[in-house]
Amino acid sequence: MDFVLDKKSLLKTDILVIGGSGAASSAAVTAAREGMSVYMVCKGKVGRSGNAPISISNFSIDGETAYALGEKRADKSVTRDRLFEKIVKSGFYLNEQPLVHQFVEEGGERVYEFLRIAKELKKTVKFRPPAGWIVSNSTTGAVVRESVRRNPSVEILEDTVALDLLKAGDRVNGAIALNVFTGELYIVRAKAVIVASGGFQPYSFKCTSIDSSGDGLGMALRAGAKLADMEFQLFLPGVCLHPPQLKGSIYPFVWFAANLAEPKVKNSLGENIIEKIPPEILELGHNSRLWKLIHLFYWSDEICNDRGSNLGGLLMDFSGIAWLQYMKSLVKVNMLLKLLYKNRWRFRSENIRPLHELVKQGKPWEVGISSEYCMGGILINESMKTTLEGLYACGEASSGLYGAFRVESGLTEMLVQGHRAGVEASRYAKEASEAPLDSEYLSYVKGQLFGKLLSNSKNSSENVYILKEKISKVADSGLGLLRSEDAINSSLKSIREMRKDELPLVALHTNSLKYNSEFLVYLQQRNISLCLEAALMSALHRKESRGTHLRRDFPQVDNANFLYRNVVSLSENEIHISRKVPDFSVLDPPRNKYKDIPHYLRKEFL
Ligand SMILES: Cc1cc2nc3c(=O)[nH]c(=O)nc-3n(C[C@H](O)[C@H](O)[C@H](O)COP(=O)(O)OP(=O)(O)OC[C@H]3O[C@@H](n4cnc5c(N)ncnc54)[C@H](O)[C@@H]3O)c2cc1C
Structure with a gap:
């Protein structure tokens, strides 16, 4: 079969952005503001694909900056220095510290810009201490779409999957892409390419978007760029296994994260595994994303040593909680859902009422551990530059900010790094000559x-x-x-x-x-x-x-x-491993x- 490219399939631009979610829109909009011509190639629809539009949508920064920017409820004691230290220690020191510094310094401005658009769209934004804001997942998608819409110079190719990068010599100069509906192939030539295509999730039980197939990582690796930290996947304890209509829902996790009336978490022997966690370690997880790491450690031990439930998880058992106490917690959740989703039983697109019915019947929720985010990705420096000339990466597709464990916001990361990639790729493209198409x-x-x-x-x-x-x-x-x-x-x-x-x-x-x-x-x-x-x-x-x-x-x-x-x-076609301190x-x-x-x-x- 021969693929003939007609003229309209040969596109030329300063910057090509691969992806259509938060990191991509942030990069594309920034590059357009820098005066660049920009093409955005998105596998699905902009703001309706990838993980950001299905996330819980909790954006966080440090308390000092939040307070200075006008959020008087923010906890000022969570200073930038403290946040920096928390990220590095939670990353087990494998973080690239200049990337952490950048996240801490630039996070406030980026998140505020994002929330400003949410407010202009009259969406609900709820503050969460010490310095975070939660919106509905559809709001996140709407803001991504709106930010691109406000920059009409960004050209968008939706339903178009980038397949591989193109190179001239050692320099990346574009990509080949396919419109999945029309079958049309595009050759997009660009002075610089930004990969913002999200992470990689290989597992059978996941709560991530189907788009997380590591496309950008695969493309970058094949073109000669490097990846790092690929052994580190973030797992989320508390993802629904049963009832079946809610399989994959992260609502049970929210119950823990929001510090509501705490159910027992039972193994197949009927033991409450929360009691196996030393109290001082349990306390560390309170009000902190360290919760995920701590519970991952103790839950895995049960599940992987044949003490898991029938479906390979554990049982969240509310029977020891007084009904009044449970109801007080439920009312809190219902109020938040009503505020964000206009329906007290709706969380994202899920009707969570069947879980309440189970509690009423004295039955447990069966929950497991699924993958949520990938700390590994394309190796970048603090300019989001990869090891290949002309190639940049940002957001979940990149690596280095969070080291061995992501303790802070992936959404703030996507905004900060997307912006930085837009700035740096534009700086490069302004100086770079046009790279010819290497037909070979x-x-x-x-x-x-x-x-x-x-x-x-x-x-x-x-x-x-x-x-x-x-x-x-x-x-x-x-x-x-x-x-x-x-x-x-x-x-x-x-x-x-x-x-x-x-x-x-x-x-x-x-x-x-x-x-x-x-x-x-x-x-x-x-x-x-x-x-x-x-x-x-x-x-x-x-x-x-x-x-x-x-x-x-x-x-x-x-x-x-x-x-x-x-x-x-x-x-x-052979993989090699080297080391980087x-x-x-x-x-x-x-x-x-x-x-x-x-x-x-x-x-x-x-
Ligand atoms: C269930 C869940 C809940 C979460 N909750 C939170 C939270 O509350 N707070 C928080 O900070 N983080 C949260 N996260 C993490 C957060 O969602 C991610 O860190 C963030 O979405 C990463 O943004 P991104 O733009 O890099 O990638 P994504 O949002 O995953 O977007 C990737 C984009 O690239 C496109 N794409 C992929 N491959 C190609 C290709 N070959 N060609 C063209 N386009 C392509 C996709 O279609 C998509 O548009 C959550 C994640 C999950 C899964």
């Missing part, structure tokens, strides 16, 4: 993408949907909650075989590019499997526990030997060994 490289990329697959499809045998299931199972077992050398090695072997032998033999029932769902799933799995191999290799190299990387066989946090980031590169210029880490994660938390926080 373009043919190579097209060959990799379509060549074998579409022309061989009649002789192929692999079912892409079955392959997708298999890949997620491999991720669950090797890159899951509690990891071990054997499980990682076995998953690594499987994913290598799948990438080499099965993925290229995926059978497509049609070779048309017009809404070819099999081909779209294939594209996702091509990136997910590459990122998964990178993550497994990184996990194998890290023979210790750190942040959310929990090793059964190496429970120690080993600052004497592992205070570095695993950096991933690709050559000849993070920038410790402000806070120097202790070079101790800690018995396990709780021991580290005790020493660093108490």
